[in-house]
Amino acid sequence: MIAVVDYGIGNLESIVNMVKHVGGMAQLTNDAGLLREARAIVVPGVGSFDACMVALGRSGLIDTIETRALQQSTPVLGICIGMQMMARGSEEGQQPGLGWIAADVLRLPVGPGIKIPHVGWSAVNSRPGNPLFAGADPDQRFYFVHSFHMVCDDQADIAGVGYYGAPFTAAVSRANLFGVQFHPEKSHRFGMKVLKNFLNYCGEPSRHPYDAI
Numbered sequence: 001m002i003a004v005v006d007y008g009i010g011n012l013e014s015i016v017n018m019v020k021h022v023g024g025m026a027q028l029t030n031d032a033g034l035l036r037e038a039r040a041i042v043v044p045g046v047g048s049f050d051a052c053m054v055a056l057g058r059s060g061l062i063d064t065i066e067t068r069a070l071q072q073s074t075p076v077l078g079i080c081i082g083m084q085m086m087a088r089g090s091e092e093g094q095q096p097g098l099g100w101i102a103a104d105v106l107r108l109p110v111g112p113g114i115k116i117p118h119v120g121w122s123a124v125n126s127r128p129g130n131p132l133f134a135g136a137d138p139d140q141r142f143y144f145v146h147s148f149h150m151v152c153d154d155q156a157d158i159a160g161v162g163y164y165g166a167p168f169t170a171a172v173s174r175a176n177l178f179g180v181q182f183h184p185e186k187s188h189r190f191g192m193k194v195l196k197n198f199l200n201y202c203g204e205p206s207r208h209p210y211d212a213i
Helices: 013-020 030-038 049-059 062-071 186-201
Strands: 002-005 024-031 040-043 076-079 103-107 120-127 142-147 148-152 158-163 167-173 177-180
Touching: 002 013, 002 030, 013 024, 013 186, 024 030, 030 062, 049 062, 062 076, 103 177, 120 167, 142 186, 148 167
Parallel strands: 002 024, 002 040, 040 076, 076 177
Antiparallel strands: 103 148, 120 142, 120 158, 158 167, 167 177
């Protein structure tokens, strides 16, 4: 079972539905017991960095999630601000991040013709061999809604790069930790492929044939 963390923020049902659509078993939960039993954990997030960090803190689930992620090497996928929260912090607010990835979250650079937030589809150049992008279509593109981006200390943590006036980190990966700035649940077959790859990495293979994704 893939646990989608319900801390009151995020496209919760749409993520659960997309995981099920590609053949996985997903459950929306704010129960620490279920998180301890889950094969993998998805941390969604939309809105502002501080609001997400405060809400996650109030949920009382951070210790459980960190134990699973950092001590038990449970696969974790952060989506949008769920990815940004893996960093040390964001210049959007004052709250500290989880600090799982050596990175800071900065505002997207402004340039001619560049409107912030970045809303829409962008191509992503993924790192070869990364399990999240196994079998990636060379024309893969994903749906983004963001004003900030993660800047990693170690380039090896960057799993995918997008471009919006300048290159930005579209995905990160370190051991069992994964994050995507885009919304796979809104990215049609490309997002379905990423979620299917995450299921495969977790040892949670699809229960019906989606090999064509």
